[in-house]
Amino acid sequence: MSSDRRDFVLTAGKLLVLTAPAAAYLEAVETGKAEEPAYKMAEHYWGMIVDVDKCIGCGNCVRACKTENDVPVEPYFFRTWVERYHVAEGAEHPDVDSPDGGYSGFPEKYAAGDGAKSFFVPKLCNQCAHSPCTQVCPVGATFESPDGAVLVDKSYCLGCRYCVQACPYGCRFIDPRTKTVDKCNLCYHRITKGLTTACCESCPTGARQLVDLKDPKDPVHDFLRDHKIQVLKPQLATGAKVYYNGLDGSVR
Amino acid sequence: MNRFLKDKEHLVRMAALFAVGVVLFLILKAVLVPKGFGVYGHYRAGALADNRVRAPRFAGRSACIECHTDERDAWKGGKHAGVGCEACHGALAKHAEDPSASNAFKPDPKTICFTCHLTNAAKPRKFPQIDPKNHFDGGACNGCHSPHAPDKEPKK
Known part of the structure; x- marks a missing residue:
């Protein structure tokens, strides 16, 4: 009798202990979550290298970005855009233009051989590690993800525009269709599937490179060591992770 | 108390x-x-x-060359080997998933090259640039240049 009771308690105890994993397993089987792709956030930390000397201002990145991310085609909305700098020798301020953000390329505007320095600078969200835009969001709708991308929670955004004003690089806009904020999310839907971003995929000269700073085999580590690197507005200490090689001092 | x-x-x-x-x-x-x-x-x-959750629209070059092996062999090792397929042919993730669903975009050989190679003072000086006034005769570029590997043997 007493042994029966002992058996019963033991068996019941075992069943009780097994219930939780069994339920979790059953749920995983039923919802198909067990086959979740093996993307581990803790193993990645994303950034980008922009090689200014390689940019030819073709606008492929701007067009690819708009296609990939459904950015409105009107020339006021960009997740990435390209600027043309024209710095006359000894000039205090550069002339900067960006016709349609570089969407249709850059029609020749300056006479060749006018003695000025001229070059293209691609711009995008700098995926700051200490981002001013995420700090001002009153509802936690924008944030730095554990793998280093600054993302927007579109279902939670109020459209208050604080972050649009807070971004020192002008990387955010209000999507006219949803009235919520939008910005470069480093093609988060692509990089978590093992693809590179749409802009890097379509850049013909390799001026833009997606980099994984946590991957010891990523050539970024050699690149950062071998080149003189600058980020935009370093004095703001935003922790920007878009590293520019060959950036001129006139670029703001 | x-x-x-x-x-x-x-x-x-x-x-x-x-x-x-x-x-x-x-x-x-x-x-x-x-x-x-x-x-x-x-x-x-x-x-x-x-x-x-968003589905990619650019398939990526590795997806293209899985099937297009002739183009891959022509393209690899050439001067355009760093240029992704979709840089000229457009976003083709749909085509990569179901080749019968959509056709690859065939760029116009009279204009597509100028996307990159049109002369511009702001381009890096060592980048090959063409001024149509003294190079272009109005014909298609691929009449003389092989688009997938312009530095390999010229097209007859």
């Missing part, structure tokens, strides 16, 4: 009010704070998954 007990009635009322306030706060918090908020930080953890 008696002096405290004398006033206990309003103390109890205050404590009850406080308790009601705490309960109300906890109920409101449970209702208003979304699921997963605060798991990684001051945001909804589900927003990470929301950012991942």
Whole structure:
């Protein structure tokens, strides 16, 4: 009798202990979550290298970005855009233009051989590690993800525009269709599937490179060591992770 | 002791009010704070998954060369080997998933090359640039140049 009771308690105890994993397993089987792709956030930390000397201002990145991310085609909305700098020798301020953000390329505007320095600078969200835009969001709708991308929670955004004003690089806009904020999310839907971003995929000269700073085999580590690197507005200490090689001092 | 007990009635009322306030706060918090908020930080953890759901529109060059082996062999090792297929042929993830669903975009050989190679003072000087006035005769570029590998043997 007493042994029966002992058996019963033991068996019941075992069943009780097994219930939780069994339920979790059953749920995983039923919802198909067990086959979740093996993307581990803790193993990645994303950034980008922009090689200014390689940019030819073709606008492929701007067009690819708009296609990939459904950015409105009107020339006021960009997740990435390209600027043309024209710095006359000894000039205090550069002339900067960006016709349609570089969407249709850059029609020749300056006479060749006018003695000025001229070059293209691609711009995008700098995926700051200490981002001013995420700090001002009153509802936690924008944030730095554990793998280093600054993302927007579109279902939670109020459209208050604080972050649009807070971004020192002008990387955010209000999507006219949803009235919520939008910005470069480093093609988060692509990089978590093992693809590179749409802009890097379509850049013909390799001026833009997606980099994984946590991957010891990523050539970024050699690149950062071998080149003189600058980020935009370093004095703001935003922790920007878009590293520019060959950036001129006139670029703001 | 008696002096405290004398006033206990309003103390109890205050404590009850406080308790009601705490309960109300906890109920409101449970209702208003979304699921997963605060798991990684001051945001909804589900927003990470929301950012991942979009289907890519650019398949990536590795997907293209799985099938297009002739083009791959022509392209590899040439001067355009760093240029992705979709840089000229457009976004083709749909085609990569189901080749019969959509056809690859065939760029116009009279204009596509100028996307990159049209002369411009702001381009790096060592980048090959063409001024149509003194090079282009109005014909298609691929009449002379092989687009997949322009430095390999010229097209007859």
